[in-house]
Amino acid sequence: xxxxxxxxxxxxxxxxxxxxxxxxxxxxxxDHMFLxxxxxxxxxxxxxxxxxxxxxxxxxxxxxxxxxSVFEGLKAYLSPEGEPLLFRPQKNxxxxxxxxxxxxxxxxxxxxxxxxxxQLIQIEKDWIPTSEGMSLYIRPTVISTQPFLGVxxxxxxxxxxxxxxxxxxYKEGINPVKIAVENDYVRAVxxxxxxxxxxxxxxxxLKAQEVAAQDGYAQVLWLDGVEKRYIEEVGxxxxxxxxxxxxxxxQLNGSILNGITRDSAMALLRHWGYHVTERVITIDELYTEYxxxxxxxxxxxxxxxxxxxxxxxxxxxxxxxxxxxxxxxLAKNLYDTLMGxxxxxxxxxxxWVINVNTAVSTxxx
Amino acid sequence: xxxxxxxxxxxxxxxxxxxxxxxxxxxxxxDHMFLxxxxxxxxxxxxxxxxxxxxxxxxxxxxxxxxxSVFEGLKAYLSPEGEPLLFRPQKNxxxxxxxxxxxxxxxxxxxxxxxxxxQLIQIEKDWIPTSEGMSLYIRPTVISTQPFLGVxxxxxxxxxxxxxxxxxxYKEGINPVKIAVENDYVRAVxxxxxxxxxxxxxxxxLKAQEVAAQDGYAQVLWLDGVEKRYIEEVGxxxxxxxxxxxxxxxQLNGSILNGITRDSAMALLRHWGYHVTERVITIDELYTEYxxxxxxxxxxxxxxxxxxxxxxxxxxxxxxxxxxxxxxxLAKNLYDTLMGxxxxxxxxxxxWVINVNTAVSTxxx
Ligand SMILES: Cc1ncc(COP(=O)(O)O)c(C=O)c1O
Ligand SMILES: Cc1ncc(COP(=O)(O)O)c(C=O)c1O
Numbered sequence: 001x002x003x004x005x006x007x008x009x010x011x012x013x014x015x016x017x018x019x020x021x022x023x024x025x026x027x028x029x030x031d032h033m034f035l036x037x038x039x040x041x042x043x044x045x046x047x048x049x050x051x052x053x054x055x056x057x058x059x060x061x062x063x064x065x066x067x068x069s070v071f072e073g074l075k076a077y078l079s080p081e082g083e084p085l086l087f088r089p090q091k092n093x094x095x096x097x098x099x100x101x102x103x104x105x106x107x108x109x110x111x112x113x114x115x116x117x118x119q120l121i122q123i124e125k126d127w128i129p130t131s132e133g134m135s136l137y138i139r140p141t142v143i144s145t146q147p148f149l150g151v152x153x154x155x156x157x158x159x160x161x162x163x164x165x166x167x168x169x170y171k172e173g174i175n176p177v178k179i180a181v182e183n184d185y186v187r188a189v190x191x192x193x194x195x196x197x198x199x200x201x202x203x204x205x206l207k208a209q210e211v212a213a214q215d216g217y218a219q220v221l222w223l224d225g226v227e228k229r230y231i232e233e234v235g236x237x238x239x240x241x242x243x244x245x246x247x248x249x250x251q252l253n254g255s256i257l258n259g260i261t262r263d264s265a266m267a268l269l270r271h272w273g274y275h276v277t278e279r280v281i282t283i284d285e286l287y288t289e290y291x292x293x294x295x296x297x298x299x300x301x302x303x304x305x306x307x308x309x310x311x312x313x314x315x316x317x318x319x320x321x322x323x324x325x326x327x328x329x330l331a332k333n334l335y336d337t338l339m340g341x342x343x344x345x346x347x348x349x350x351x352w353v354i355n356v357n358t359a360v361s362t363x364x365x
Numbered sequence: 366x367x368x369x370x371x372x373x374x375x376x377x378x379x380x381x382x383x384x385x386x387x388x389x390x391x392x393x394x395x396d397h398m399f400l401x402x403x404x405x406x407x408x409x410x411x412x413x414x415x416x417x418x419x420x421x422x423x424x425x426x427x428x429x430x431x432x433x434s435v436f437e438g439l440k441a442y443l444s445p446e447g448e449p450l451l452f453r454p455q456k457n458x459x460x461x462x463x464x465x466x467x468x469x470x471x472x473x474x475x476x477x478x479x480x481x482x483x484q485l486i487q488i489e490k491d492w493i494p495t496s497e498g499m500s501l502y503i504r505p506t507v508i509s510t511q512p513f514l515g516v517x518x519x520x521x522x523x524x525x526x527x528x529x530x531x532x533x534x535y536k537e538g539i540n541p542v543k544i545a546v547e548n549d550y551v552r553a554v555x556x557x558x559x560x561x562x563x564x565x566x567x568x569x570x571l572k573a574q575e576v577a578a579q580d581g582y583a584q585v586l587w588l589d590g591v592e593k594r595y596i597e598e599v600g601x602x603x604x605x606x607x608x609x610x611x612x613x614x615x616q617l618n619g620s621i622l623n624g625i626t627r628d629s630a631m632a633l634l635r636h637w638g639y640h641v642t643e644r645v646i647t648i649d650e651l652y653t654e655y656x657x658x659x660x661x662x663x664x665x666x667x668x669x670x671x672x673x674x675x676x677x678x679x680x681x682x683x684x685x686x687x688x689x690x691x692x693x694x695l696a697k698n699l700y701d702t703l704m705g706x707x708x709x710x711x712x713x714x715x716x717w718v719i720n721v722n723t724a725v726s727t728x729x730x
Contacts, residue, residue: 026514029425054421059527060394064508067432067564068571104571139514143429149391149504149529151567151601153575162424164514184556189590191551193569199432200565202516204558206433206469210518225554226591236516 004047004112006119011051020131023167025304030127030136034120034161037145038106044159047112049120052162060147062154067200068144070099073303074260075166076121076136076356078128079344084121084136084356087342089114091260096140098258099196104153105142113140117161121356124163133168133339137304169305174327174335176311177218179234181283182208183316187233187255189225194232194255202236209235219300221283221313224255229282237300237308238262241286242330244294251278261301265334267350272333283315290320297328306342307335369412369477371484376416385496388532390669395492395501399485399526402510403471409524412477414485417527425512427519432565433509435464438668439625440531441486441501441721443493444709449486449501449721452707454479456625461505463623464561469518470507478505482526486721489528498533498704502669534670539692539700541676542583544599546648547573548681552598552620554590559597559620567601574600584665586648586678589620594647602665602673603627606651607695609659616643626666630699632715637698648680655685662693671707672700 011031018028029052036047063069072092077085093110100107117138121128128136140161144154185208188194188201205220212220219235231250233239238259240249247269252258269276289295298310311325322328340346344353376396383393394417401412428434437457442450458475465472482503486493493501505526509519550573553559553566570585577585584600596615598604603624605614612634617623634641654660663675663685676690687693705711709718 026425027512029512033424052424054423056419057422058419059398059417059506059525060391060504060529063429063564064434064506065436065504065564066567066571067434068568069429069432071430102572103568104575137514139425139430141424141429147392147394149502151570151574153571160424164425186554186556189551189554189557191549191590191593192554192557193565198565198568199428199430200558200563200568202431203433203468203563203565205516206431206518207467209516210469225556228556 004044004109006116007048008119008123009048009050017127018165020129020134020167023129023134023165025166026137026164028165030124030163030165032120032123033163034116036116036159038157038159040155044106044108047116049123055158055160057145058147060149062144062146062148065149066144066151067198067203068103068105068154069142069199070096070103070105071139071141071197071199072096074138075303075342076128076138077342077344078130081344083344084125084128085342085344086121086354086356088260088264088352089117089354091263092140095197095258095260096142099198100142102193102196103198105144105157108159118356120161120163127163127165129165129167131168133170135166137164137166139164174307174309174332176309176325176327178216178312179219179221179310179314180212180215180217181313181315182212182220182222183228184208186225187222190254192225192255195252195257197257217314223283229284231281231283231286232256234300234310237302237305239300240265240298241281241295242297242328243289245275247274247276247330248281249276249278250281259301261303261306261338264338264352265301265307268334268337269330271349287315287318287320295320295322297330298322299328299331299334306338307331369409369474371481372413373484373488374413374415382492383530385494385499385532388494388499388530390531391502391529393530395489395528395530397485397488398528399481401481401524403522403524405520409471409473412481414488420523420525422510423512425514427509427511427513430514431509431516432563432568433468433470433519434507434564435461435468435470436504436506436562436564437461439503440668440707441493441503442708443495446709448709449490449493450707450709451486451719451721453625453629453717454482454719456628457505460562460623460625461507464563465507467558467561468563470509470522473524483721485526485528492528492530494530494532496533498535500531502529502531504529539672539674539697541674541690541692543581543677543679544584544586544675545577545580545582546678546680547577547585547587548593549573551590552587555619557590557620560617560622562622582679588648594649596646596648596651597621599665599675602667602670604665605630605663606646606660607662607693608654610640612639612641612695613646614641614643615646624666626668626671626703629703629717630666630672633699633702634695636714652680652683652685660685660687662695663687664693664696671703672696
């Protein structure tokens, strides 16, 4: 792929940064963003870091009408030495391109994008919150911009990366949630877009979440769209169960997102000697094992929370309480270890962490 | 619902209108558009007709990330007397609100919206092409605009209506197409968003369409996402088959769009004395009946083409040719009658057509 240059236009009016304790998730954005455009003639071009500002988008832009868009989510963390760290960012950029493939969006040079991301993080380094458990959330997004109402892949795209300082997910320590098995709504189906990180999957999930919240649940557990039996994901997270000596997570089947925290959790668990299997698991099997007293722990995995223990799972009138509704051993260890690695506080046996300050200037052009 | 006022800001630089013969579909937009905003405090407010111009949208606006958006598609036609006509617009506004409901978007006052649409059409009346078979395509769209990265319904929305003069769908008379039965990809599934007109459904369809086009097909026939046996839709149209004495269209099941052309075609066919059934129909049944020589016609229905005859349908290696690959009797009659009614040229037995010039000022506020 052609070498690209990256232009930087700094803002002239810096915002005042919020106090760490005021931060929640995804509401505050930093002073700068990264943008890059695609056209059929020029490919991906005009890579630039600019002040954070509204986009000018034609009312007929395809993203508004036909939802052709993909995104990613990762975080920058500050090490004890004050160095900005990224956790497996190459995986996110790979997945971005896999999503692009499914959505008929042109591929992006992952090396260049990582280079641009590092530059952006360096410029916005002071926006990484310093308090315990806080981080800078990174959101790359590709939108289709051709002003055309035909149902066809767009000829033009814009990629943006915006940054949002986020508070600690658990304000009072890691905390189990109550989940409902979703029986009416479907998030994704085999042959659909569930494996891609694209807006439509999330739009489809809003209604179920709204109903569940009214009933007092934090999230829903999604079953497959075909038989409504196979466990897929929990909210916007992958899901794990400890059943006897086995740690089970649903196998990737085309409608489940290939989570990077999922992959990391499996690697750590295996490293620690656990027997981890990716396989189909039905809600019936889970309940049967639960009744036998074999389901010892359940938790979700995802970038936002890292690990989210499930205290209770309701399947219609059948209630399953795991580990007395308290955070289990595995969830706790995974959480502490992931956070330790991500913040550069403990040994990183798999070389998952990248220091943004090193090697950032190797590809200046 | 509260009475709303509608402000009108006229453009100062009118575009030159393209010649009718240059028009295709959805590439040219008129001088003005309608906009209206929603916030939790004010509900839907600030209804206005403004010059067509780019929207200023925050990079974090939820529509870019989570696809919370809905749209509609209808047309304005010019009668022989030069009066702008709309075809069953109330149905589109009803369906818009049904889509809103599924996507957790607040309901819109349909009467007010119809009033605003009529005003817009009156202002843009000269944009309705006068040549045979041409019309002004109308695209209402709601996008979620809150700058927030949490997965939840947006607190803010913008509704826009843009207008695009479109050429005749069939440049050389109504013409049958070749369709492939889609076996890999799925457009929608029970419990998903197939019944709503929302971007994600169309994003999900792009890949299948791309593959089919490479193989020389105009479109794909979608099967249900669960058993991959039940016939659902064809491209972005509903589908009909004449099997012996019966005219069959798949019944609305939650994953099929409730097409207004579908509804109109059923009404006309019944009016003419045909036996029309909405029922499940599998691809196996269709093929079996085809082999017996019973499948006499197949066609799609939708606003863009009105009626689109299917000349050939390939199901893997099984080829079905209907009516010798020529436009059938039903398709031709439906096409002529729908076009006749829509353009105000023939009797309108069901009072489907609204004259934009009448009653437009009843609700000025
Ligand atoms: C649907 C869905 N599943 C799973 C995940 C977890 O993926 P990751 O661990 O890469 O954050 C996410 C979010 O990131 C998601 O949106
Ligand atoms: C998926 C889909 N099915 C069917 C239709 C036909 O609906 P209508 O007849 O209301 O245009 C459309 C388009 O409008 C559509 O997008």
